[in-house]
Amino acid sequence: MAISLAGAGTLFATSAAGNNINPALPVGWAAGDILVAQLFTKSSGTLDVFTSAIGWTSLGAQSAEAAANPRHSAYFWKRAASTDVNPTFGYSSGTGGIGSSLGSYAVVSAWRGVTTAANPFDVISAVSTVATSGASNNITSPSITCTTGGLTVIKFVMKPIHCWDKS
Numbered sequence: 001m002a003i004s005l006a007g008a009g010t011l012f013a014t015s016a017a018g019n020n021i022n023p024a025l026p027v028g029w030a031a032g033d034i035l036v037a038q039l040f041t042k043s044s045g046t047l048d049v050f051t052s053a054i055g056w057t058s059l060g061a062q063s064a065e066a067a068a069n070p071r072h073s074a075y076f077w078k079r080a081a082s083t084d085v086n087p088t089f090g091y092s093s094g095t096g097g098i099g100s101s102l103g104s105y106a107v108v109s110a111w112r113g114v115t116t117a118a119n120p121f122d123v124i125s126a127v128s129t130v131a132t133s134g135a136s137n138n139i140t141s142p143s144i145t146c147t148t149g150g151l152t153v154i155k156f157v158m159k160p161i162h163c164w165d166k167s
Contacts, residue, residue, distance in 0.1 A: 006033055007028045023039075023107055025108055026110045029084075030110075030112070034079055038075055038106065040106070053090075057077055057078060058076055060075055122147055
């Protein structure tokens with residue numbers, strides 16, 4: 001069976017201060033699917049860290065530690081079980097925290113047809129983000145070499161500036 005995107009959950013978005021991020025599982029997910037969560041925050045703090053929901057494993061994190069309102073993202077995965085419920089990821093801040101007007105976001109995707117190996121990820125490669133803004137800040141994906149066949153490449157991007165947010 002080829003690897004395919006089975007679905008993506010509704011975007012979790014909040015501007016409320018707090019330390020919990022609760023994205024919904026996608027409609028149509030099934031036991032055995034690989035669930036991948038992408039979390040993002042624009043905070044008022046630095047040295048911020050996302051913490052895993054119960055049973056989820058980290059795929060890595062990125063930060064754009066700008067002087068004002070740094071951005072942080074993290075990625076987690078788990079193999080779905082029939083008893084799974086919407087996850088609760090934590091968030092802790094070195095200084096500051098999720099501010100009431102800054103916001104955090106998350107989405108969970110489900111992938112079907114993935115190997116049943118204990119760790120379905122062949123290669124994980126992170127990109128360093130740039131703390132400044134402007135048209136010259138191109139995103140360059142790292143080179144990866146897969147070591148087994150029948151794979152799908154998933155790319156996540158964190159951008160310091162949103163089209164709706166010019167700060």
